[in-house]
Amino acid sequence: MISIEGLTKIYRSETGDVVALKNVNLKVSAGEVFGIIGSSGAGKSTLIRCINLLEKPTKGQVKIEGKDITKLSNRELMKLRRSLGMIFQHFNLLMQKTVNENIAFPLQVANVPRKQINERVKELLELVGLIDKADYYPSQLSGGQKQRVAIARALANNPKVLLCDEATSALDPITSKSILALLKDINKRFGLTIVLITHQIEVIKEICDRVAVIEKGQIIETGNVVDVLMHPKTTSTKNLVSSGLIDKIPPDMVLWGRKQDYQRRLKVSFSGEAAMKPVISYMVMEYQVYANILFADINYLKDTMVGELVLELSGERNAVEQSIRFLREQDLVIEELG
Ligand SMILES: Nc1ncnc2c1ncn2[C@@H]1O[C@H](COP(=O)(O)OP(=O)(O)OP(=O)(O)O)[C@@H](O)[C@H]1O
Ligand SMILES: [Mg+2]
Incomplete structure (x- = not known):
């Protein structure tokens, strides 16, 4: 055209x-x-x-x-x-x-x-x-x-x-x-x-x-749109597409957690079928970690359901690392937040 x-x-x-x-x-x-x-x-x-x-x-x-x-x-x-x-x-x-x-x-x-x-x-x-x-x-x-x-x-x-x-x-x-x-x-x-x-x-x-x-x-x-939003290739695009709310979570904010716990903060994005699966609760039960949800949002992009989640995982170092590995194996986009 x-x-x-x-x-x-x-x-x-x-x-x-x-x-x-x-x-x-x-x-x-x-x-x-x-x-x-x-x-x-x-x-x-x-x-x-x-x-x-x-x-x-x-x-x-x-x-x-x-x-x-x-x-x-x-x-x-x-x-x-x-x-x-x-x-x-x-x-x-x-x-x-x-x-x-x-x-x-x-x-x-x-x-x-x-x-x-x-x-x-x-x-x-x-x-x-x-x-x-x-x-x-x-x-x-x-x-x-x-x-x-x-x-x-x-x-x-x-x-x-x-x-x-x-x-x-x-x-x-x-x-x-x-x-x-x-x-x-x-x-x-x-x-x-x-x-x-x-x-x-x-x-x-x-x-x-x-x-x-x-x-x-x-x-x-x-x-x-779904591809570009889920997998932005450049930092500029990432900055444009990030919902803004995620950036408003102060990086040094401690919501919960015991001193002895190992913690990692992740942004999890998902689309389509992955959005329906109870991945987080499975992970929590399987690996015995604490998952604190700092932010969650689900939208429809045309007919595809897409979501974003900011998770704080805490617990035994090993368990947390295994959890992250598990998440990466799912149909999810995982990004570490500092
Ligand atoms: N008539 C003009 N003469 C000279 N420079 C111009 C003219 N129109 C636009 N520019 C310059 O060209 C560049 C692109 O401008 P443009 O208006 O296309 O940007 P934009 O993305 O639409 O910005 P905005 O979101 O602010 O509307 C800018 O650096 C602007 O200063
Ligand atoms: Mg303009």
């Missing part, structure tokens, strides 16, 4: 050049929700804006359905943009126009007849759940409602791809979830390909099929 090859973007200015993207290669398949995650300044917005040529690549190709769009004439580009909807962090609505008029706008630009516009706008208002707000102005809406208008507007011309630049970053967690659910629903119902960028791992967990991690203008990791 989308194929990015050797994409480099350099911003030139009097104060010097900024290399925002360096030799980026990515493939997005039709119908998937593809997430790009990275910290501030990593090049996320630049990358997503190169997909609809809001930014012109310095080098490399952006192919959509096999066609290199960097070679299109202005006229062809106008047409292409209609097949690529986009939504933004701050909604970018036309403040002087009503909800109705905002959604109708791209249809007017595309010279769609009035009657068809009215029908399509009504359909879209129903889709995003704002039928009763048709005559409101953006200033009369909440953030979540504004983003729903923006989504309706982006979908007006039936695009093949929806590009989302931090679409939920300005929203509270509950509203953010409802917008992500709406995007997921649209993706499923219409097979719409979605490319989204975010700095929040929750967004990736919530709706993405695959993810790419971007750092300093380069893609450092790509894969399906």
Whole structure:
């Protein structure tokens, strides 16, 4: 669907050049929700804006359905943009126009007849759940409602791809979830390909099929979400994906334990079938160790159950070491925490 090859973007200015993207290669398949995650300044917005040529690549190709769009004439580009909807962090609505008029706008630009516009706008208002707000102005809406208008507007011309630049970053967690659910629903119902960028791992967990991690203008990791989350290859990815809670457990915190006991602290991650097995209780009984659970979390990533656990094992040195060996033999990812 989308194929990015050797994409480099350099911003030139009097104060010097900024290399925002360096030799980026990515493939997005039709119908998937593809997430790009990275910290501030990593090049996320630049990358997503190169997909609809809001930014012109310095080098490399952006192919959509096999066609290199960097070679299109202005006229062809106008047409292409209609097949690529986009939504933004701050909604970018036309403040002087009503909800109705905002959604109708791209249809007017595309010279769609009035009657068809009215029908399509009504359909879209129903889709995003704002039928009763048709005559409101953006200033009369909440953030979540504004983003729903923006989504309706982006979908007006039936695009093949929806590009989302931090679409939920300005929203509270509950509203953010409802917008992500709406995007997921649209993706499923219409097979719409979605490319989204975010700095929040929750967004990736919530709706993405695959993810790419971007750092300093380069893609450092790509894969399906469960794989990347369970087996991050780089420290940067580890830092991005770690739930944050685990890092908040002070390393010198002593919750329980007798002086004579040998202790080790582990992070245990599990997915799929392994999540269902009573591994910990088996270990405790078999090796006679104490297992203190400092943190536990279970989520669904799409249809796969994944969990994280921070365990403090204490007891006889030998027993603790055997327990760790036992855990490593299971279908679990074990990481020692200092
Ligand atoms: N128009 C521009 N002119 C010059 N430099 C730019 C321009 N736009 C972006 N940059 C630089 O390119 C780099 C990547 O910026 P970009 O906006 O793509 O990052 P980002 O990952 O979207 O960050 P954020 O999460 O803060 O939105 C940054 O160093 C930024 O300062
Ligand atoms: Mg950005």
